[in-house]
Amino acid sequence: MHPETFVQAFVDIHDVTHVYAGAEDGAPAVEHMTLKVREGEFAAIVGPSGCGKSTVMKLATGLQFPAKGTVIVGGEEVTKPVKLAGMAFQNPVMLPWRTTLDNLLLPLEIVEPHRSRLRRHKAEYVARAEHLLAEVGLAGQGSKFPWQLSGGMQQRASLCRSLIHGPKLLMLDEPFGALDAFTREELWCIIRDLHAEQGFTVILVTHDLREAVFLADRVFCMSARPGRIIAEREVDLPRPRDLEVMYTAAFTDIVHELRGHIADARQAA
Amino acid sequence: MTHAKRRRRAILAAAPWVFTLGFFLIWELLVRATGTSTFVLPAPSLIAEALWQFRGPLSLHSFHTAWMTFAGFALAVVFGLLLGMALGASRLVHAGSYPLLVGFNAIPKVAVVPILVIWFGVGWLPPVLTAFLISFFPIVVNVATGLATIEPETEDVLRALGASKRDIIVKVGIPRAMPYFFGSLKVAITLAFVGSVIAEYNASNFGVGNLMARASADFNVPLLFAALIALAVLGVIMYAATAIVEKRMTGWAQRSQMASA
Numbered sequence: 335m336h337p338e339t340f341v342q343a344f345v346d347i348h349d350v351t352h353v354y355a356g357a358e359d360g361a362p363a364v365e366h367m368t369l370k371v372r373e374g375e376f377a378a379i380v381g382p383s384g385c386g387k388s389t390v391m392k393l394a395t396g397l398q399f400p401a402k403g404t405v406i407v408g409g410e411e412v413t414k415p416v417k418l419a420g421m422a423f424q425n426p427v428m429l430p431w432r433t434t435l436d437n438l439l440l441p442l443e444i445v446e447p448h449r450s451r452l453r454r455h456k457a458e459y460v461a462r463a464e465h466l467l468a469e470v471g472l473a474g475q476g477s478k479f480p481w482q483l484s485g486g487m488q489q490r491a492s493l494c495r496s497l498i499h500g501p502k503l504l505m506l507d508e509p510f511g512a513l514d515a516f517t518r519e520e521l522w523c524i525i526r527d528l529h530a531e532q533g534f535t536v537i538l539v540t541h542d543l544r545e546a547v548f549l550a551d552r553v554f555c556m557s558a559r560p561g562r563i564i565a566e567r568e569v570d571l572p573r574p575r576d577l578e579v580m581y582t583a584a585f586t587d588i589v590h591e592l593r594g595h596i597a598d599a600r601q602a603a
Numbered sequence: 604m605t606h607a608k609r610r611r612r613a614i615l616a617a618a619p620w621v622f623t624l625g626f627f628l629i630w631e632l633l634v635r636a637t638g639t640s641t642f643v644l645p646a647p648s649l650i651a652e653a654l655w656q657f658r659g660p661l662s663l664h665s666f667h668t669a670w671m672t673f674a675g676f677a678l679a680v681v682f683g684l685l686l687g688m689a690l691g692a693s694r695l696v697h698a699g700s701y702p703l704l705v706g707f708n709a710i711p712k713v714a715v716v717p718i719l720v721i722w723f724g725v726g727w728l729p730p731v732l733t734a735f736l737i738s739f740f741p742i743v744v745n746v747a748t749g750l751a752t753i754e755p756e757t758e759d760v761l762r763a764l765g766a767s768k769r770d771i772i773v774k775v776g777i778p779r780a781m782p783y784f785f786g787s788l789k790v791a792i793t794l795a796f797v798g799s800v801i802a803e804y805n806a807s808n809f810g811v812g813n814l815m816a817r818a819s820a821d822f823n824v825p826l827l828f829a830a831l832i833a834l835a836v837l838g839v840i841m842y843a844a845t846a847i848v849e850k851r852m853t854g855w856a857q858r859s860q861m862a863s864a
Contacts, residue, residue, distance in 0.1 A: 421759060431853075
């Protein structure tokens with residue numbers, strides 16, 4: 335038996351088929367999908383575009399519920415939004431009428447126990463937000479409005495917002511997709527360091543294979559719609575990984591292997 | 604270079620004044636040259652004379668009209684905000700009441716004035732209510748649009764945290780709808796003004812509209828035109844006031860180069 339089956343999975347998506355209520359053709363977005371991510375693990379999901387990667391995010395956070403199969407997160411079956419998750423998207427979706435700092439505090443205005451503590455312990459939370467901002471290289475930028483920041487800076491702030499309430503699960507939906515190559519590499523290192531330091535579980539949805547292999551412990555390849563997992567690959571490159579690792583043969587081999595799976599999936603579509 | 608630039612800027616600043624003065628000057632010359640009767644088109648000089656002669660009643664009635672407009676407008680703001688929020692927040696309310704609203708909005712409000720007179724008699728209520736009825740629609744539509752167009756990702760971020768529908772509306776929907784709301788106020792105040800003047804003309808014994816009705820009966824054409832000028836001034840003031848409020852309240856939404864140019 336495979337060793338993983340003995341370990342309790344933190345995110346356990348088992349034989350899930352999901353059809354969106356509004357889908358015109360009634361075709362499922364994902365079909366018979368099974369995926370297990372351990373606690374503290376950095377998982378990446380790659381696949382051809384439109385394969386239902388984002389649906390996985392919605393299922394794991396309880397924004398959608400599967401038509402068939404079960405989704406278990408943190409030992410509980412998901413029947414409502416999970417609350418222990420933080421999310422970041424390709425679009426940083428900062429609220430333009432709030433300063434960057436106030437944007438960061440937004441999740442705390444929603445999630446208990448912070449919600450009821452926020453007013454009385456404001457200074458403590460502001461300090462936490464400023465600490466996070468400093469960690470992603472945005473020290474002292476909290477008083478600016480998001481539209482006064484560059485795209486890369488907004489994305490950093492968006493990462494901070496997804497982490498401010500100390501989530502156990504971080505869901506990233508192509509968060510680096512709209513950034514230039516250098517900014518992207520900087521943000522890879524930032525998320526790598528945050529993950530190493532805080533030990534939360536990450537599910538990263540991306541179409542960039544190098545990004546997936548550089549960051550993840552485990553990479554899942556999805557087929558074209560309706561999405562299924564067609565390959566699972568453990569990335570055993572030692573940590574901490576330096577950007578230089580991307581120019582090694584071991585790294586390239588893994589990327590090459592994954593690329594093969596994606597090419598097959600596209601062919602099959 | 605800088606000298607030429609400054610010159611161009613000075614010309615641009617003077618342009619509105621020059622054009623306005625030129626407009627009235629050409630009007631005056633045309634009227635005099637063609638010998639047009641005062642009953643058809645009085646010369647600006649004659650209108651100015653009437654403005655001065657009737658300055659007392661004109662300002663008194665203008666003040667009254669402004670009051671009527673403002674009262675109707677205030678009602679429209681309160682009602683429009685509430686209904687707009689209900690429409691934006693609930694798909695059911697939206698689907699159910701939208702056809703009704705569109706149908707109601709399609710009625711020319713002049714046609715409602717006789718009914719208002721039957722219900723409330725001649726007085727201050729018909730102008731206020733007409734101003735209200737004519738101006739609430741754009742507010743409703745704009746507030747509802749602002750609420751209904753929250754980015755799905757923003758909603759996902761909040762819902763994944765366990766936010767209730769009310770949380771999302773309070774934290775995101777309402778602030779987001781504010782630029783739409785304040786934008787609609789400029790349209791609404793103009794419409795409210797139309798409504799109050801129409802109702803005053805038909806169903807009041809006070810206000811600029813009523814003054815015009817009486818001037819018309821007396822064939823006092825210069826006074827009619829003087830009243831028009833008073834209305835124009837009043838309308839511009841009210842429009843400018845809402846534009847200033849809009850700018851102050853939603854500065855974050857007006858950050859593009861296009862808006863500031």
